[in-house]
């Protein structure tokens with residue numbers, strides 16, 4: 001039997017007690033399993049380790065996180081110093097993303113992951129979407145139960161003719177919304193796949209990507225098993241990872 005496709009999940013960095021830890025939300029790990037793949041949470045790597053890591057990857061999932069991408073990566077200073085950053089994650093996920101695309105490895109990026117993909121490819125972010133004239137507040141309810149914070153928040157228009165429309169076979173879906181930042185300048189070479197009613201970019205793909213490549217601002221991993229839209233997205237991602245594995249793992253599998 002073939003082994004499952006390996007999906008890398010770059011970890012975030014937190015100090016727990018007095019010690020630094022690599023962490024990843026379990027809902028992302030479980031969503032990769034739902035896609036029929038093997039989740040592999042990866043610690044921070046040095047730039048010269050990325051190539052070897054990607055040799056072992058059949059897919060990459062970039063998770064959401066409470067932290068923001070450091071605005072130095074798009075030429076700005078920090079707007080609100082009270083908000084968390086994770087410069088260690090930035091240091092290797094920003095160079096990782098173009099390499100994943102260049103190799104044709106399937107990529108699914110969620111919330112912070114969506115934002116870091118835009119920055120990695122040359123775009124910029126609004127550091128506080130709710131302070132931008134004409135934009136609504138996209139932050140989730142604070143101090144509420146997760147079911148409330150991650151509950152359905154607003155519709156998004158699915159752009160015609162794109163990957164999202166093909167996968168979902170829908171013109172409009174309803175999504176949750178748990179982010180304070182959002183796409184300002186879209187990076188060159190990205191195609192908008194969905195927008196919120198206030199026009200904010202909610203999903204994009206890299207036009208030249210040769211494999212499945214989808215970045216979404218909402219959280220499809222939240223209770224994915226009971227959400228038909230999420231299941232379609234994770235199934236499409238899993239299928240792409242299986243295709244990648246079948247094309248790139250030609251060596252005979254060892255007997256177990």
Ligand SMILES: N[C@@H](CCC(=O)NCCCC(=O)O)C(=O)O
Pocket residue numbers: 025063064065066067068069110111112113178179180181182219
């Ligand atoms: N910090 C950014 C990203 C928001 C984000 O990824 N939220 C997820 C929170 C934790 C989780 O559900 O994994 C912003 O606020 O825009």
